[in-house]
Amino acid sequence: MAELQLQAVKKRFGSIQTIHGVDLQIQPGEFVVFVGPSGCGKSTLLRMIAGLETVTEGSIHIARRDVTSLAPSKRRVSMVFQSYALYPHMTAEQNLSFGMRMRKVPKETIQEKVGRASEILQLEPYLKRKPGELSGGQCQRVAIGRALVQDPDVFLFDEPLSNLDAELRVKMRTEIADLHQRLGATMIYVTHDQTEAMTLANRIVVLRDGRVEQVGEPMALYTNPANQFVAGFIGSPKMNFLPVQATGMEDQKTKVAVSGESGESGKVELAVPCGTEPAAGDELTLGIRPEHITVDDSSELRAQVRSVEQLGSISYLYCTLGGQSLCVQSHGQLLPRPGYEVGLAFVPEKLYLFDADEQTISTLKPMAEH
Structure with missing residues (x-):
């Protein structure tokens, strides 16, 4: 578990500013969801935390370390993407262990971590299968397991369920919520689906045009929206x-x-x-x-x-x-x-x-x- 702090974070692409001075503090073990319409800056903000985008101004601290200028591999974060991004020629087990094998982690450690992740995510029956032999939900579990074996300080999820059908999305929401309960890890989750935000989050960060509109617990935002935008975005059907x-x-x-x-x-x-x-x-x-x-x-x-x-x-x-x-x-x-x-x-x-x-x-x- 690790604390995450964003201080006056800004992002510009040339003359276009997409993130406008975001200040945010996430407590150890919190499940925080960034939500907002397409183009609001939620994925850009997540990628800056991961180190995949540079910060134009401001700073990012993880576990009280200033990671603003650090490479992604030095930040102790793991990211689960919208697409599974699994190697099609490798089995689920090989996909889980690939990063550790590249870093020449001892075999005993690899086996221990893969075994633990497989048990947590109920992947044991599928370890010898390749992605083409797995369902969408099973592939996404392998992608989550690949993040899990890295023992990160912070888990980052970038719309991980958007490519799944409606039934699988409901099932995977439950599995991700259960995973957070079991690990007690700090998790940041990006989605445009406010149902996912309401069901998963300890706190929701509502974004619009690169600015934070409101931060709070799901029912606090639902009951006490700060403005008309939040009132219309949180709740289905909308207000x-x-x-x-x-x-x-x-x-x-x-x-x-x-x-x-x-x-x-x-x-x-x-x-x-x-x-x-x-x-x-x-x-x-x-x-x-x-x-x-x-x-x-x-x-x-x-x-x-x-x-x-x-x-x-x-x-x-x-x-x-x-x-x-x-x-x-x-x-x-x-x-x-x-x-x-x-x-x-x-x-x-x-x-x-x-x-x-x-x-x-x-x-x-x-x-x-x-």
């Missing part, structure tokens, strides 16, 4: 956003007007606990997650159902509300048909407000409320 107008304050709550499908005459006023006092007439954004909306025929807030997605235990209604798209989660079996008008009710304490700069201005909700 609904509706343009609203502030109409005043009452009992430390901001009153906003939401338009239903009936236009101006269908506006409904809602009250949201708010940490600031927007002026009447201010244009704001209201956020509400699909699971915090219910179908209520008595509600004055009317929406039109566009389509219905039934997934067994839950269903999703995709509606139009005041010209805006809205997703509603339902556990009912009797669902309205597309084209029907329904009443919708919002859970008041689960409403979020964002200002014109997309910053959260509603009173943050304690995690226990979710």
